Amino acid sequence: MPLLEISGLTQRFGGLQALTDFSFRLEEHELVGLIGPNGAGKTTVFNIVSGFYRPTAGRIVFGGRPVNGLKPHRITALGLARTFQNIRLWNDLTVLDNIRLARYAWLGYGFWSAVLRTKRYRRAEKGIEAKAREVLEMMKLTDCAGELPRNLPYGLQRRVELARALAGQPRLLLLDEPAAGLNSADVEDLIRHIRWIYDEFKLSIWMIEHQMKVVMTLCQRLTVIDFGCVIASGTPEEIRNDPGVIKAYLGDETL
Amino acid sequence: MRRYAINILLCAAALALVGLAQADMLDKYVLTVITFMGINCIFAVSLNLVNGYMGEFSCGHGGFMCVGAYVGSLLSVAFFTDSKLFGAPLFAPELAPFLFPLVLLGASLAAALAGLLVALPSFHTRDDYLAIITIAANYIIISIVENIDAIGGPRGFSGMKKAVNAMSDFADCPWMLIWTLIGVAVCVMTVYRLMTSTYGKGVSAVCQNEVAAEIMGVDTNRVKIMAFMVSSGLGGLAGALYAHVYGYVNAQSFNLLKSTEGLVMVYLGGMGSISGVLMAAVAFTLLVEALRFVIPWLNDGLHALSLLPAGYELSQIWKWVIIPLTLILLMQFRPEGFLGNRELTQVFPRLKRWITLK
Amino acid sequence: MEFFLQQCVNALQWGSFYALIALGYTLVYGVLRLINFAHGDVFMVGAYLAFFVSTGLLAPEGLFGFSRELTLALTIPLTMILTSLVGVTLERIAYRPLMRKGAHRLYVVITALMCGLILENGNLALLGASRRTLPVLLDKNVYHIGGIAVTNLKLMVILAAVLVFLALHFIVTRTRMGMAMRAVSWDRFALPLMGIPLDRVVVFTFVLGSAVAGLGGMLFAMSYPVLEPYMGAMTGWKAFIAAVVGGIGEIRGAFVGGFLLAFVEVMVAAFLPSTFRDLFAFSVLLFILWQRPTGIFGKPLTAKI
Numbered sequence: 042m043p044l045l046e047i048s049g050l051t052q053r054f055g056g057l058q059a060l061t062d063f064s065f066r067l068e069e070h071e072l073v074g075l076i077g078p079n080g081a082g083k084t085t086v087f088n089i090v091s092g093f094y095r096p097t098a099g100r101i102v103f104g105g106r107p108v109n110g111l112k113p114h115r116i117t118a119l120g121l122a123r124t125f126q127n128i129r130l131w132n133d134l135t136v137l138d139n140i141r142l143a144r145y146a147w148l149g150y151g152f153w154s155a156v157l158r159t160k161r162y163r164r165a166e167k168g169i170e171a172k173a174r175e176v177l178e179m180m181k182l183t184d185c186a187g188e189l190p191r192n193l194p195y196g197l198q199r200r201v202e203l204a205r206a207l208a209g210q211p212r213l214l215l216l217d218e219p220a221a222g223l224n225s226a227d228v229e230d231l232i233r234h235i236r237w238i239y240d241e242f243k244l245s246i247w248m249i250e251h252q253m254k255v256v257m258t259l260c261q262r263l264t265v266i267d268f269g270c271v272i273a274s275g276t277p278e279e280i281r282n283d284p285g286v287i288k289a290y291l292g293d294e295t296l
Numbered sequence: 297m298r299r300y301a302i303n304i305l306l307c308a309a310a311l312a313l314v315g316l317a318q319a320d321m322l323d324k325y326v327l328t329v330i331t332f333m334g335i336n337c338i339f340a341v342s343l344n345l346v347n348g349y350m351g352e353f354s355c356g357h358g359g360f361m362c363v364g365a366y367v368g369s370l371l372s373v374a375f376f377t378d379s380k381l382f383g384a385p386l387f388a389p390e391l392a393p394f395l396f397p398l399v400l401l402g403a404s405l406a407a408a409l410a411g412l413l414v415a416l417p418s419f420h421t422r423d424d425y426l427a428i429i430t431i432a433a434n435y436i437i438i439s440i441v442e443n444i445d446a447i448g449g450p451r452g453f454s455g456m457k458k459a460v461n462a463m464s465d466f467a468d469c470p471w472m473l474i475w476t477l478i479g480v481a482v483c484v485m486t487v488y489r490l491m492t493s494t495y496g497k498g499v500s501a502v503c504q505n506e507v508a509a510e511i512m513g514v515d516t517n518r519v520k521i522m523a524f525m526v527s528s529g530l531g532g533l534a535g536a537l538y539a540h541v542y543g544y545v546n547a548q549s550f551n552l553l554k555s556t557e558g559l560v561m562v563y564l565g566g567m568g569s570i571s572g573v574l575m576a577a578v579a580f581t582l583l584v585e586a587l588r589f590v591i592p593w594l595n596d597g598l599h600a601l602s603l604l605p606a607g608y609e610l611s612q613i614w615k616w617v618i619i620p621l622t623l624i625l626l627m628q629f630r631p632e633g634f635l636g637n638r639e640l641t642q643v644f645p646r647l648k649r650w651i652t653l654k
Numbered sequence: 655m656e657f658f659l660q661q662c663v664n665a666l667q668w669g670s671f672y673a674l675i676a677l678g679y680t681l682v683y684g685v686l687r688l689i690n691f692a693h694g695d696v697f698m699v700g701a702y703l704a705f706f707v708s709t710g711l712l713a714p715e716g717l718f719g720f721s722r723e724l725t726l727a728l729t730i731p732l733t734m735i736l737t738s739l740v741g742v743t744l745e746r747i748a749y750r751p752l753m754r755k756g757a758h759r760l761y762v763v764i765t766a767l768m769c770g771l772i773l774e775n776g777n778l779a780l781l782g783a784s785r786r787t788l789p790v791l792l793d794k795n796v797y798h799i800g801g802i803a804v805t806n807l808k809l810m811v812i813l814a815a816v817l818v819f820l821a822l823h824f825i826v827t828r829t830r831m832g833m834a835m836r837a838v839s840w841d842r843f844a845l846p847l848m849g850i851p852l853d854r855v856v857v858f859t860f861v862l863g864s865a866v867a868g869l870g871g872m873l874f875a876m877s878y879p880v881l882e883p884y885m886g887a888m889t890g891w892k893a894f895i896a897a898v899v900g901g902i903g904e905i906r907g908a909f910v911g912g913f914l915l916a917f918v919e920v921m922v923a924a925f926l927p928s929t930f931r932d933l934f935a936f937s938v939l940l941f942i943l944w945q946r947p948t949g950i951f952g953k954p955l956t957a958k959i
Contacts, residue, residue: 091511117513129508131501133637141494142501146513148494152522155493156486158654162493169494209513353760355767417944424689427763428898429943431891432936439933450929556771559764616775620768627761627768628751 042105044069044213044245045090050099052085052269059085060269063099067213072239072246074260076253076280078289082269083249084126087215091123092116104212118146122206123215126249128198130190136201137186140173143208173208179241180204196227203234207242214238216248220255232258257281265289302651310477317470327473329585331541334476335534336577338483340561341570342530345487347559348568348637350523351503353427354414356434357531358554362547363410364532365539366441368403372459372540375399379455381446389462396463396475400536407532408525410437415524419517422506434555441547452546460540472541479537483530488570488653490526499523500568553616560623565633572635583622587615656801657924665920666913667808667877670815673912674870675893677822677905678741678863684903685838685859687759691766692744694890695773696864700737700871701881702777705788707732712789726791733872734865741864742857744769750856770887777883788879811873818866819909826905831858839903888932892919895939901949910950 045067052060060082067073075083088094090101092113101109108116122143131139148169154162177183182197182204190198199219206214219235220228232255239246250256256263257277265273265280267289273280280286313330316322322330339361346354374382376392387395413433418426442450463471490496498519501509510516539545557580565576595610604610626633641647675697682690711718711725720728748769752762795806826832834855838845845852874889875881896915900907915935922934942949 093507093511112515113510114513114515117511123511125508125511129505129511131504131508133504134497134500138494138497142497142509142514143512145494145498145501150495152490152495152526155495156489158489166494205512353763413940417940417947421943421947423759424687424763424902425898425943425947427689428894429940432895432940432943435891435932435936436940439929439936443927443929443933553771556767559767563761563764611779613775613779617772617779620771620775624748624765624768624772627757627765631752631755631757631761 043067043102044071044104045247046102047086047090048100050086050089050101051097052082052089052094053097058269060089060096063266063269063271065264065271067245067247069212070243070245071262072235072260073248073262073264074256075247075249075264075266076251076256077266077272081266083266084217085269086266087123087217087249090116091121091215114146117209120210120212121215122209122211122213124199124202124206124217124219126217126221128195128202130198130202130205132189132191134189135187136182136190136193137173137177139190139201139205140176140208141169143205144169144172146209176204176208180207195222199223200234203238207238210242211244213245213247216246216250218249218251220250220252228252228255231255235259298650299652302647314470314474314477317473327470328541329581331473331476331537333578333581334473334480335538335541336557336561336581337480337574338476338530338534338537339558340565340573340577340580341483341487342527342534343558344562344565344568344570344573345490345499345523345527345530347562348566348573349491349499349503350520351567352418352422353424354430354527355427355552355555355559356414356430356432356437357528357558358550358552359430359434359437360407360410360528360531361535361538361554362437362441362545362550363528364403364407364535365545365550366447366453366535366547367406367532368399368536369453369456369539369545370447371399371402372396373455375459376462377455377458389459390466392459392462393466393471396459396471399459400475400479400533403536404529404533407535408529410532411524411528412521413437414528415521418520418524431552431555434550434552438547438551450547452544454544456540456545457543460543472537476537476541479533483533484570484574486526486530491570492653556620560619563623563633564626566635566637567633568637569633569635569639571640572633572638575634584615584619587618588612591615659802661920661924662917663802663804663808665917666812667916668920669913669916670811671870671874671889671912672893672896672916673815673909674818674866674873675890676897676900676908676912677818678867679894679897680900680902680905680908681822681835681859681863683897684905685835686749686753686842686856687839688749689763689766689894689902690744690749690863691763691894692770692773693863693867694886694888694893695770696737696741696744696886697867697871697874697890697893698777698881698883698886699740699773700733700864700868701788701875701885702781702786702871703736703740703868704729704733704872704875705786705881707736708789708791712791722791729791730869730872734868737868737871738861738865741860741867745856745860750853770890774883774887781883786881788875788881790879791876807877811877814869814873815909815912818869819905822862822866823905825862831855835859892935895935899939899942899949901952904949904951907949907951 043066047063047065050060050063063086075086077083085094089096092108092111092115096109099109100107103116103121104119106119108119131142149165150162177186180200180203182201185193185197190201193201220231223231235246236259260277263274263277263280264271265286272285272289273283317327339357343354343357346352373379375386375395376389377385414430417429421429441447447453460471498509498514501514502516502519506516561576561580562573564580565573591610591612591614598604635643641651675694678693679690682688708725708729711720711728712722748765749762752765792807797804826835834850837850838852838855842852892915893912896911897908899914900909900911918938919931919935923931
């Protein structure tokens with residue numbers, strides 16, 4: 042059974058057809074990429090899968106459950122996590138709190154437990170704290186646990202966002218342009234890092250990325266979309282030589 | 297032991313206050329001012345949950361205080377007194393001191409339900425538009441109360457004094473001071489414990505980046521409902537205490553001016569800082585009371601210096617010019633208030649050695 | 655039926671007042687994204703200024719001893735100019751320094767709320783509680799059209815509102831200044847780069863809004879001559895509701911919202927106890943904001959990820 046199965050996904054915003062009949066399958070423990078020119082609808086796919094948009098038509102099955110129409114936090118609870126193109130951390134909470142909040146869907150206590158400081162509350166918070174520390178340790182972020190994210194350099198902020206996504210122990214991680222704004226040395230690091238996460242956490246990764254180097258070295262499979270339609274899919278090698286893809290990226294006249 | 301120094305000190309201060317009042321060593325006026333200080337603390341700390349931690353701009357908190365005041369009054373009149381409205385008391389008046397928390401709880405729950413009036417629209421609406429909704433809610437609540445003739449309509453409602461007297465008959469204590477102090481403790485503990493738990497930090501997450509919160513598994517709608525209901529519920533607690541201290545309630549005492557007082561206290565203290573807001577509530581109460589004396593002095597002084605035309609007297613209305621002016625100046629020169637979004641223990645880390653917060 | 659039509663005329667009159675104030679809210683919001691909560695009190699100041707100007711000019715007590723017609727003709731522009739000065743002063747001393755510092759928008763809104771309180775209570779403290787009455791500037795003529803009574807004053811109020819609406823619509827859509835105003839609302843930071851003087855645009859906006867409020871205040875005082883310091887508070891809130899219902903930032907919205915609100919209010923007051931009027935007005939607001947958060951003409955907001 043595939044981990045994620047999307048069929049016939051269509052999204053219209055007013056008169057704009059952002060996505061047309063998009064279908065896709067992703068198996069357990071796979072690392073695949075979604076590429077395409079700017080404005081092709083890549084982030085729209087992620088937004089629909091993570092529940093932020095309600096698709097006009099189509100069906101999404103995640104972990105054997107249909108998830109279209111579910112609110113984002115419900116989908117997160119099923120084991121999906123994502124990062125954003127532009128970093129979205131909670132800037133006035135410490136890094137540790139940012140990670141802790143990623144466990145929100147599995148809190149296990151409610152308002153009265155929090156206010157009365159019940160045993161259940163103390164047990165749950167202990168677990169959350171331990172888990173958060175563990176993730177920070179693995180991501181080599183322990184030193185900045187008490188810092189506010191906005192005081193961290195850009196590269197670290199990216200890493201905190203990644204750590205936050207991993208703290209929810211997702212089965213599928215969506216990465217929206219993880220290399221955006223990084224220089225070439227950082228990109229090398231990032232490639233190693235994603236590879237390590239993929240092996241260490243035994244999860245599936247689906248990433249949007251513009252830097253060909255990243256997707257070509259990391260991904261086992263690629264899907265290319267342009268103007269909301271899938272124009273090619275296959276191994277990096279196949280994609281590299283696909284005339285349709287070259288046309289979409291470079292335009293007609295170069296052929 | 298040292299780690300509990302401030303906790304013990306605060307408890308001792310509260311006990312000393314009750315003791316002084318018990319021994320009639322406190323002026324009745326001073327006692328009232330202190331009680332109102334406590335009520336203002338509850339009012340401001342509860343408003344801070346929405347305006348500070350959640351970053352929404354609620355300017356209708358007075359409305360929830362109104363719900364609490366009326367429901368609390370009605371409950372205690374029904375429970376403990378013989379009234380035209382409800383007939384014979386439901387419980388023996390001797391039970392008043394034990395059942396009074398039930399009155400406060402009922403008032404808080406009713407106010408929390410009224411909070412839904414704002415919480416439900418907040419799913420789709422934020423910022424300015426939500427601010428407007430809170431104002432509308434304030435007016436709607438007042439208008440509803442004024443249109444119910446059975447509880448006095450625009451004339452107001454009274455009769456709670458008898459319930460307070462029933463408590464005094466049972467034992468001669470400064471009951472309202474005691475309840476207010478307990479109320480402050482409950483309110484501060486609730487908000488503090490909530491906001492230091494991961495559950496409550498969902499409120500901050502929604503404030504700082506709602507999209508990220510929703511994506512990371514925070515049920516934002518539930519968080520909003522929770523924050524608004526807790527905030528309005530505690531506001532209702534302040535209202536119920538207010539009604540019993542005064543012995544009379546009128547819907548118009550909870551209009552936008554009351555809500556504005558709350559705003560002044562929150563922004564004076566610093567959004568999202570419990571200790572800052574507590575300080576501000578105390579300072580604000582003192583300022584308002586001080587102006588009661590300062591304005592006549594100023595009037596006499598200016599007349600003595602013939603700086604004011606004869607026949608013109610400075611009236612107490614100037615209070616409502618001076619208070620807004622203070623807030624405007626504050627916004628200009630120290631917009632973060634006393635403490636910003638930090639707590640006293642963060643500004644003075646050494647305090648942590650003396651206090652235990654759980 | 656006649657009763658209904660008569661109520662419609664009343665609704666048109668009230669709607670005109672609401673529209674005149676709502677236009678000011680909407681103009682400022684459209685340009686600065688600021689709810690100028692002091693605007694209702696600027697309307698009140700307008701009414702008081704009209705009182706001082708007209709008693710100052712009018713015979714027999716006035717300094718100049720002008721005739722009624724001349725006084726009316728002079729009071730309208732003078733009131734508008736003086737009121738716009740008040741509005742600009744508020745912008746200058748209270749809002750602009752805050753905006754310059756890049757303070758959070760809410761701080762400016764609170765400052766506006768406080769400025770409103772200062773205007774109300776300052777007026778009460780300075781002038782005392784004695785109520786003032788605007789002198790009669792216009793002889794009352796009642797026209798009967800098929801059983802409906804319409805006074806010349808009512809006609810004047812409605813006409814004024816329509817004219818002001820048309821004028822503002824023209825200014826915003828057809829003039830260079832109007833174009834600059836719309837540009838500010840799109841992107842305040844790009845504006846100086848394009849060579850548009852931001853401050854001048856903002857001041858112009860406040861002048862327009864306050865002048866219109868001043869006119870509204872004067873017409874209100876002519877229709878309901880007894881003045882009191884809190885008269886602007888409730889009317890201002892209602893006008894604000896009107897602006898929001900129509901879609902704040904939209905000139906058409908303020909106009910339509912004003913008449914819509916007045917219609918609801920007058921009809922509620924006609925068929926239910928008048929104490930229900932405010933309840934309905936605010937419930938309508940709550941409902942509309944809940945169901946259509948950006949008002950009738952407002953564009954729906956979309957979150958960008």
